[in-house]
Every structure is written in structure tokens, then in C-alpha cells.
Amino acid sequence: MVDAATRQHGPAPSDTPAPLVSAAGLSVRFGRQQVLRDVTVETPRGQTLAIIGESGCGKTVLLKTLIGLITPDEGAVSFAGQRLDRLGERQISTLRTRIGFVFQQAALFDSLSIADNVAFPLLEHRSTPRAEAYEIAAERLADVGLPSSVMAKKPAQLSGGMRKRVGLARALVMQPELLLYDEPTTGLDPIMSAVINELILRTREKHKVTSIVVTHDMRSALTVADRIVMLYPLSRLAPGEPQALFDGTPEAIARETDARVAQFVRGEAGERLSEMQGETQAG
Amino acid sequence: MAEPQAPPTQPPAGYARAVNDQLADVGEVLVAAVEEVGDMTLFAGRTMRWLLTRWPSRELIFSSLHQIGVRSLPVIALTGTFIGMVLAVQAYYQFRSFGMETRLGAMINLSMFRELGPVLAATMLAGRVGSAIAAELGTMRVTEQIDALTSMGASPLRHLVAPRFLACLFMIPSLTIMAIFMGFVGGAFYCIFVFDVDPYFYFHNAQQAAGAWDLFYGVFKSVFFGMAIALISCYRGFHCSAGAEGVGRASTTAFVQSFVAILVLDLGLSIVLDRVYFFLWPSL
Numbered sequence: 001m002v003d004a005a006t007r008q009h010g011p012a013p014s015d016t017p018a019p020l021v022s023a024a025g026l027s028v029r030f031g032r033q034q035v036l037r038d039v040t041v042e043t044p045r046g047q048t049l050a051i052i053g054e055s056g057c058g059k060t061v062l063l064k065t066l067i068g069l070i071t072p073d074e075g076a077v078s079f080a081g082q083r084l085d086r087l088g089e090r091q092i093s094t095l096r097t098r099i100g101f102v103f104q105q106a107a108l109f110d111s112l113s114i115a116d117n118v119a120f121p122l123l124e125h126r127s128t129p130r131a132e133a134y135e136i137a138a139e140r141l142a143d144v145g146l147p148s149s150v151m152a153k154k155p156a157q158l159s160g161g162m163r164k165r166v167g168l169a170r171a172l173v174m175q176p177e178l179l180l181y182d183e184p185t186t187g188l189d190p191i192m193s194a195v196i197n198e199l200i201l202r203t204r205e206k207h208k209v210t211s212i213v214v215t216h217d218m219r220s221a222l223t224v225a226d227r228i229v230m231l232y233p234l235s236r237l238a239p240g241e242p243q244a245l246f247d248g249t250p251e252a253i254a255r256e257t258d259a260r261v262a263q264f265v266r267g268e269a270g271e272r273l274s275e276m277q278g279e280t281q282a283g
Numbered sequence: 284m285a286e287p288q289a290p291p292t293q294p295p296a297g298y299a300r301a302v303n304d305q306l307a308d309v310g311e312v313l314v315a316a317v318e319e320v321g322d323m324t325l326f327a328g329r330t331m332r333w334l335l336t337r338w339p340s341r342e343l344i345f346s347s348l349h350q351i352g353v354r355s356l357p358v359i360a361l362t363g364t365f366i367g368m369v370l371a372v373q374a375y376y377q378f379r380s381f382g383m384e385t386r387l388g389a390m391i392n393l394s395m396f397r398e399l400g401p402v403l404a405a406t407m408l409a410g411r412v413g414s415a416i417a418a419e420l421g422t423m424r425v426t427e428q429i430d431a432l433t434s435m436g437a438s439p440l441r442h443l444v445a446p447r448f449l450a451c452l453f454m455i456p457s458l459t460i461m462a463i464f465m466g467f468v469g470g471a472f473y474c475i476f477v478f479d480v481d482p483y484f485y486f487h488n489a490q491q492a493a494g495a496w497d498l499f500y501g502v503f504k505s506v507f508f509g510m511a512i513a514l515i516s517c518y519r520g521f522h523c524s525a526g527a528e529g530v531g532r533a534s535t536t537a538f539v540q541s542f543v544a545i546l547v548l549d550l551g552l553s554i555v556l557d558r559v560y561f562f563l564w565p566s567l
Binding site: 064067069092093094095096097099101103104105107108109110120121124125170174 | 423427428431432436437
């Protein structure tokens with residue numbers, strides 16, 4: 001079976017590096033609700049992929065499925081050539097130490113200090129002495145522009161932007177090969193969004209890490225991504241040429257056969273309001 | 284001549300259809316309940332596996348022991364004292380009508396040792412600690428902290444469930460003994476100082492009535508209550524639905540299910556322990 005994304009991409013260019021993470025034919029259902037259907041995506045080593053899409057279209061579910069937090073009903077995910085569904089619980093746990101996940105609301109542990117939050121993976125997986133783990137934590141915090149004075153604080157004492165940066169520092173502490181960002185700029189002001197985008201770029205440069213960024217912020221996607229794909233509700237990933245689509249040039253629109261992609265990247269309401277009203281009345 | 288065709292299957296109309304729907308609803312609820320019990324059993328099994336292979340850190344265990352045990356002491360001591368006094372008030376006039384008020388200590392002690400001490404301590408623990416565990420873990424689920432733990436290759440069962448389970452298991456016997464002791468103190472205080480019962484005979488009869496077996500009886504039951512509270516509350520927190528409403532519901536359900544489990548376990552364990560007693564000492 002040829003999946004939708006492969007059809008649209010055509011054969012991969014010969015100079016494309018081997019994919020670090022790939023998912024084929026993923027379908028996820030929660031009860032009677034179908035969230036993903038036959039989704040195929042892959043990310044070559046060293047590149048940043050942005051997955052865009054409307055709110056509620058399953059972007060976060062896709063990201064969590066890629067790391068095995070959600071088990072797909074159909075399809076399989078591979079990381080560095082290993083299929084997650086063929087690994088035992090312990091092997092998956094070991095594999096996850098090679099992946100960093102930056103959650104939408106940072107997901108810092110409320111009961112722990114910032115130092116303990118960032119040092120947690122080191123203390124859990126390596127026999128790093130606590131003092132040394134704190135030193136490494138301080139370095140990672142410095143990488144994301146936070147002073148060591150925040151280390152004694154609790155997550156509740158930090159602003160949203162600072163929490164996201166702590167989340168990034170925690171994701172980096174194990175020097176992962178793959179970084180997954182879930183809506184990294186959501187809920188932040190434009191300046192802080194730019195700071196986070198800059199950090200994503202700097203992290204990629206400094207740590208040579210492969211990244212997948214899930215976002216509905218087109219500016220962010222265009223800034224950080226090598227490649228952008230759009231997740232349609234339920235069905236497929238459609239590739240686009242980021243800058244041209246964002247500018248909405250006639251040439252790009254002419255190339256884009258699906259008006260919904262063009263509409264999304266330009267942020268136009270179009271017929272969506274009337275569609276939604278129709279859905280509400282039907283419901 | 285054409286063969287007669289079978290009449291087309293039609294959905295039952297009216298009353299029959301309503302009965303069908305009701306049966307389907309009941310079936311759905313039953314299937315969901317069975318699924319939940321199976322899921323909870325697997326959850327308990329996975330927690331036990333962690334306890335047998337890799338314990339949580341001492342820091343986490345001591346923190347849970349403090350939260351669950353030490354901080355529950357005042358409320359359990361207070362409740363035990365009042366229950367002891369209430370038992371005295373309720374029973375005094377009955378006992379006095381037979382001239383047996385000095386036997387009040389025996390009745391209060393037996394009630395506290397075998398039944399009220401363990402059930403009361405467990406109920407208070409389910410209310411104070413079980414709900415808090417479900418709410419805390421539920422909030423962690425909703426704010427993706429449990430997902431964060433998993434994504435870092437750490438086990439949420441080892442870090443979140445195992446320490447709470449161990450704390451409930453180890454602290455509930457002490458809390459039960461505290462409830463029993465305070466019930467004894469409360470009952471003795473009210474009988475001696477308010478009802479003017481002779482203290483010598485009160486304590487003599489109380490001592491004669493309840494022994495080591497009765498204490499074991501209560502403490503043994505409490506261990507099972509503690510395990511049930513920890514597992515139900517953690518399970519509810521882990522399976523919390525989204526939003527503040529979901530956390531609230533998880534907390535309430537944790538208490539209600541823990542309470543029902545305490546009552547069911549109480550009956551079952553009482554029957555088993557009585558049989559063990561008569562097996563060991565058939566002549567008594």
C-alpha cells in the first residue's frame with residue numbers, strides 16, 4: 001500500500017540522510033473517536049521537521065505516538081532502525097534516554113526544585129553524583145539563558161517562558177539524538193516566542209540534534225524547520241514549500257492543489273466559521 | 284409459483300425496543316466494570332513487580348511515610364478518642380440497667396480492637412490520604428507530568444505508586460494501633476470521670492476482654508485496607524480524565540471505591556480470621 005505522504009513526496013532524493021525516526025501507516029483511536037488515520041512521516045538525522053495543523057487535529061497524539069507514550073492501533077514507529085512495538089518495556093525505557101521531549105506546558109515536577117527537575121534524568125539513569133548532576137544541570141540552564149539562581153526555585157515560582165526553557169534544559173541534559181517539541185511557542189508573547197525559536201535553532205547547531213516541532217504557529221515553523229508537513233484532520237500529511245506558501249504567492253498557491261493548506265498557512269478563516277456552525281447545528 | 288419469502292427483520296418497536304436498550308446499557312456497564320477490575324489487577328501486578336525488582340529511593344519513601352503516616356496521626360487520634368467516648372455514651376444506660384457498667388471497658392476495647400479501630404483508621408486514611416493521592420496523581424496526569432516521567436525512561440509506577448503503596452502498607456498498622464489506643468483512652472475517660480464507673484473494675488474487665496489475638500485481628504485487617512486504599516487511589520489518579528472536573532471526580536471515586544473495598548474486605552477477612560481462630564483453638 002502506498003501511503004498518502006509518500007505519494008506526495010515522490011521518491012526520496014539520494015543525498016537525504018537516513019531517517020532517525022519514522023512512522024508508517026499510523027492509526028490511533030480513542031474509543032470511537034479516530035484521531036490519526038494512516039499517517040506516515042519520517043525525519044532524517046540532523047534535520048528539523050515541523051508538523052503543522054489545526055487545533056485538535058492530532059499533532060500532540062502523533063508526537064506522543066512517536067515516543068511510544070501512545071500505542072497505535074495500526075502502523076509502526078521506528079527509532080534508529082528499531083521498531084518500538086518489538087521492544088520490551090525496559091528496552092523502550094533505555095531508548096527513551098536518547099530522546100528529549102519538551103512538553104507544551106513544560107510538565108515540570110511541581111514537588112521538585114528546578115535543579116532536581118533538570119538533573120532528574122541523570123540521577124535516574126546514570127550513577128552521576130548529585131553535586132555533579134547539579135553542575136551539568138546548571139550548564140544546561142545556562143544554555144537556555146537561565147541563571148543558576150533559579151535552581152533552588154520551584155516551577156510555580158517561574159513564568160511560562162522560563163518554565164518552557166527549563167523544560168528544554170531538562171530535555172537536553174541527557175544529550176539526546178532526537179528532540180520533540182510540543183507547541184513550544186504556544187501561550188507566549190512574540191518576544192518570548194522568538195527567544196524559544198532562537199533556542200531551538202541554537203540547540204540544533206550546538207548539539208547536532210534531530211528535531212520534530214509540532215506547532216500551529218506558522219512563524220515558528222518557518223523559522224526553525226528544514227521541512228514542514230501539515231497534518232490534516234484524520235488523514236494525511238501534505239508537504240509544502242514553507243516560505244512560498246506562507247507568503248501566499250500566486251505561484252505557490254497555484255502549485256498547492258489543496259486550498260485548505262494554503263488557507264491554513266495564511267491564517268484565513270475562509271469558510272471555516274460557517275462550516276463549524278454547520279457542525280454545531282448537526283451535533 | 285414463487286416460494287414465500289421470509290419477512291424482513293425489523294427492529295423491535297415500542298416497549299420491546301426500550302427493554303433491549305436497557306439491557307444493552309446494563310451490559311455495557313457490566314463489561315466496563317469487568318474491564319476496570321482487570322485493568323486495576325494488572326496495575327497492582329505491575330506495581331508489585333517494581334517492588335520486587337527495584338524499590339523507589341529512600342527519599343521518596345520517607346517523604347510518603349511522613350505525608351501519609353505522620354500527618355494523619357492527629358486526625359486519627361482525635362477520631363479514635365471521640366469514637367471511644369461515643370461508645371461509652373451509647374452503651375452506658377444499657378449496661379447500667381443490668382448493673383454491668385464496669386463491663387463497659389470490655390465492650391469498648393473489643394469493639395475498638397477488632398472492628399472500629401481498623402475500619403476507622405482506614406476510613407480516615409481513605410478520606411484524608413486516598414483522595415489527596417488521587418487528586419495529586421490526577422493533576423500530574425492532566426499536566427503531563429506522568430507522561431514526562433515516562434518520556435525520560437523512568438517508571439511512574441516506581442516513582443509515584445510504589446512509595447505511596449509502601450507508606451500506606453507500613454503506616455496503617457501504626458495508625459490503627461493509635462486509633463485503638465485513643466478509643467480506649469476516650470472511653471475510659473468518659474466512663475470514669477463522667478459516669479463515675481469504678482476505675483479498678485473498669486480496667487480489670489477491659490484487660491480480661493481483649494488480648495493479643497484481638498490486636499492481631501485488627502492490625503492484620505488494616506494491612507489489607509492500606510493496600511486497597513493505595514492501589515485504588517493511585518489507579519484513579521493515573522486514569523484521571525482531563526480538566527478540573529476529571530481531577531475532582533478521580534478524588535471522589537477514589538474515596539468511594541476505597542470505602543466500599545474496606546467494607547467488603549472487612550467482612551471477608553472477619554470470616555476468614557474467625558475460621559482460623561476456631562481452627563487453631565477449637566475448644567474455645
